[in-house]
Amino acid sequence: MHHGHPHHRHPHHGHHRHGHDRRFARREHGLDLHPFGHGRHGRGGGRFFASGDLRLVILQLIAEKPRHGYELIKGIEERVGGAYSPSPGVIYPTLTLLEDLGHVAAEAGEGGGKRLHRITEEGRAFLEANRPAVEALLARMAEAGRRHGGEPAPQVLRAMENLKMALRLRLGRGPLTEEQANAIAAALDAAATGVERA
Template sequence: MGRFFDHGDLRFVVLKLIAEKPSHGYELIKAIETAAGGAYSPSPGVVYPTLTLLEELGYVVASDAGGGKKLYTITPEGEAFLASNEQPVRSLFERMAEAASASAAFSPQILRARENLKTALRLKLHGGQLSAEQITAIAKALDDAAAAIETI
């Protein structure tokens, strides 16, 4: 698959999400991933420079939210920019909704199974010292699961 967004599109998406709810960078990454149904998840290396650009353009302001986090809020200039680009923004969100409807990443069955795996792995890894045999068995189970999924 090629690029999910064309050059400059991500700033529209990020700005629209901030207009709906002031957010941290990580929250925006998760919101975009959810809106795209898991078909696309932007990396921090794309989201944070986009936030910096929006801040430099005067479209958002960042406030210290503690713990090294910044909370981004839209400005009147950002609202005007969104309003003047209403059609492209709407088209982007429609495209993300189409990707989400075609994606199985957030199907209830796959979400449940993924969470079960993550929980079992976390409990096992943090439940005490593992023997070399246990580590080998866990790695093999994960490799086997990956191989089985690839053949589907």
């Protein structure tokens, strides 16, 4: 008798331990996170990382400096320019797996607070053995960041439109004297300098 699909454990219910990474290779907020060997083009938002790729990215970030789980989420967000934000339900099971594999060691924070994750010698060796894949992933993340970062932030767009409107209104009031033209040019040059230095 068919009883429908069995219920999977929800990825947000704490730090579950899984027998292997396919347990948490599931659709996570519209992103298919599959183990190695599966397609990555996906539908809709597409797949950003296969689970094996995510392990390498997390190891790379922890190799750079020990990090808490939320720092890994922010670190990945920064690398991809906000194009993708992994949920705790993806990050923490991956960290658990890396601990089980001996690639990462975790220590409790002060007062039993958030755990800090450090890379082990085994983890560093695994990272180096997979260096070409790691470099390819970092390049793909940087490219995603460049593409996503092509649109200015909302406040920048507002300011750009405000500047264009101010110019149109001022120039529409009639011819400028040399003094007025110099003042407007100086204001625009000052804005350009400020943007370059930002």
